[in-house]
Amino acid sequence: MTAATAQAAPAVEALGAAKTYASGTQALLPVQLRVAPGEFLTLLGPSGCGKSTLLKMVAGLLAPSGGELRRWGQPVVPGAAAGPELGFVFQEPTLMPWARVADNVRLPLDLAGVPRGEADGRVQSALALVGLQGFEKSLPRELSGGMKMRASLARCLVTRPRLLLMDEPFGALDEITRYRLDSDLLQLWQQQGLTVIFVTHSIHEAVFLSQRVLVMAARPGRVVEEVSIDEPYPRQAEFRVSTAFAEHAARLQRGLLGASTA
Numbered sequence: 507m508t509a510a511t512a513q514a515a516p517a518v519e520a521l522g523a524a525k526t527y528a529s530g531t532q533a534l535l536p537v538q539l540r541v542a543p544g545e546f547l548t549l550l551g552p553s554g555c556g557k558s559t560l561l562k563m564v565a566g567l568l569a570p571s572g573g574e575l576r577r578w579g580q581p582v583v584p585g586a587a588a589g590p591e592l593g594f595v596f597q598e599p600t601l602m603p604w605a606r607v608a609d610n611v612r613l614p615l616d617l618a619g620v621p622r623g624e625a626d627g628r629v630q631s632a633l634a635l636v637g638l639q640g641f642e643k644s645l646p647r648e649l650s651g652g653m654k655m656r657a658s659l660a661r662c663l664v665t666r667p668r669l670l671l672m673d674e675p676f677g678a679l680d681e682i683t684r685y686r687l688d689s690d691l692l693q694l695w696q697q698q699g700l701t702v703i704f705v706t707h708s709i710h711e712a713v714f715l716s717q718r719v720l721v722m723a724a725r726p727g728r729v730v731e732e733v734s735i736d737e738p739y740p741r742q743a744e745f746r747v748s749t750a751f752a753e754h755a756a757r758l759q760r761g762l763l764g765a766s767t768a
């Protein structure tokens with residue numbers, strides 16, 4: 507494959523990707539999905555609709571039981587190291603409690619054998635991107651929940667990923683902190699030209715962030731609707747109280763309700 511075809515390939519494709527666990531649970535019926543480079547896509551749905559399952563299959567952390575996943579045109583090999591191009595942010599910040607912020611953020615570079623001088627420079631840049639300059643020497647217990655999540659995001663950005671998979675990253679935060687992190691994430695997404703697949707239960711978070719939302723339903727897990735949030739960026743706080751925002755939220759709400767009564 508040439509560099510030109512890699513550029514043209516979708517960032518992510520799911521070609522009938524499905525998952526039935528060994529227990530017999532149909533976590534995800536076959537999904538057809540194409541995510542363009544630079545897109546912000548959100549998976550929205552209730553607990554158990556297969557959001558994490560789909561994200562883990564895209565990351566190669568979980569093998570599909572049917573169909574295929576591709577990243578940048580290449581088949582995803584389950585269990586194979588994804589490389590620095592992919593970042594995965596979990597709901598829990600999963601920081602090493604005994605290590606200072608800078609050491610936590612440098613971990614992926616240490617594991618990859620990046621020389622210390624270069625790694626330290628990249629850690630500084632990643633901390634600046636998430637607004638944590640000055641907290642290099644802090645321990646995780648000295649940080650607020652939002653700051654821990656920023657550190658976790660910095661640890662992900664330090665490898666300079668092109669694709670960010672985010673599994674309810676701000677779900678445990680208070681609403682105001684979450685709004686702030688949502689806004690900062692959008693800025694990062696635009697600045698860095700990232701492709702993002704974001705998982706949430708929150709209709710409002712989905713509307714605020716996304717270009718496109720896949721509405722999902724449970725038992726069995728499946729995609730029931732695809733909704734475009736055709737609103738310009740940058741999206742300011744006022745967008746949250748606009749009529750357009752309310753209309754998009756109502757549309758997603760109807761999609762979720764329709765799926766739960768179907």
Ligand SMILES: Nc1ncnc2c1ncn2[C@@H]1O[C@H](COP(=O)(O)OP(=O)(O)OP(=O)(O)O)[C@@H](O)[C@H]1O
Binds near residue numbers: 529
């Ligand atoms: N390892 C597993 N073995 C068996 N069943 C599983 C496993 N992981 C998930 N499931 C089941 O698959 C379904 C989809 O789970 P998944 O975690 O993907 O949903 P989700 O939408 O991400 O839920 P949540 O929002 O609660 O995280 C659920 O019914 C869940 O119980």
